[in-house]
Amino acid sequence: MRLNVNKLLHTPGKREEFHFTMDLSDLTFGGMHPVSRPVAVDGVVRNEAGVLLCELTAQTTLCAVCDRCLTEFDLPKSASYACILAEEKQFDDNEEIVLLEDDTVDLAALARTAFILAMDMKILCSPDCKGLCGGCGANLNAEPCRCKKETDPRLMKLASLLER
Ligand SMILES: [Zn+2]
Ligand SMILES: [Zn+2]
Numbered sequence: 001m002r003l004n005v006n007k008l009l010h011t012p013g014k015r016e017e018f019h020f021t022m023d024l025s026d027l028t029f030g031g032m033h034p035v036s037r038p039v040a041v042d043g044v045v046r047n048e049a050g051v052l053l054c055e056l057t058a059q060t061t062l063c064a065v066c067d068r069c070l071t072e073f074d075l076p077k078s079a080s081y082a083c084i085l086a087e088e089k090q091f092d093d094n095e096e097i098v099l100l101e102d103d104t105v106d107l108a109a110l111a112r113t114a115f116i117l118a119m120d121m122k123i124l125c126s127p128d129c130k131g132l133c134g135g136c137g138a139n140l141n142a143e144p145c146r147c148k149k150e151t152d153p154r155l156m157k158l159a160s161l162l163e164r
Contacts (some may be wrong), residue, residue: 002043003087006046006103015046021106022058029119034062034075041111045085052085054098058111064123068131069139079118081110 002019008014019042022037043056059078066073083096090097093096098105115151135147 001107001108002104002135003045004104005052005100008045009087009100009103010048011045015044017044018042018056018107020108022111024060024112024115027116027119030067030123032065033061034064034123035115036063037061039111039115040105043107043111045098045105053082053103054110055082056080056111056114057105060114060125062123066123066125067122067130068124068129069141070132071125071139071141073124073125077115077118079111079115081114083110093151133163 021038021040027035028117037060041058041059045054056081062075063078064075067072084101085097086097087100133145138145
């Protein structure tokens with residue numbers, strides 16, 4: 001979605017809200033496509049004393065897969081982003097500046113980048129997920145390990161030490 005900010009650019013105090021949905025189902029994270037539902041973007045561009053500020057929030061519910069126990073679960077995800085829209089670079093500023101092209105800004109591109117940057121490298125169903133047993137594959141959150149208790153000789157030694 002592109003927004004023409006020509007009027008906003010020349011009217012201090014003016015603001016314009018925007019709402020749209022975008023499809024990010026093509027994004028791959030860890031070999032998966034977790035953004036299977038539409039992403040809703042809400043935001044505003046406003047002229048504050050001659051400076052154009054853009055703020056947006058992109059949110060959806062991910063079809064996430066836990067990295068530890070491989071369970072699929074719904075994960076609400078929201079990314080916020082803010083920048084200044086300008087016609088030319090202002091080098092004396094630390095703010096994030098996005099350049100306008102013919103007085104328009106590609107809001108979908110901004111929202112897409114913000115959303116990607118907000119994705120977590122590691123997704124867990126819960127911070128204390130117990131994961132899968134490396135031996136029997138049991139999901140230790142839901143069931144006990146089915147491995148035979150073949151005691152490791154090193155552990156046996158430790159156990160005997162502890163028994164004393
Ligand atoms: Zn998990
Ligand atoms: Zn096991």
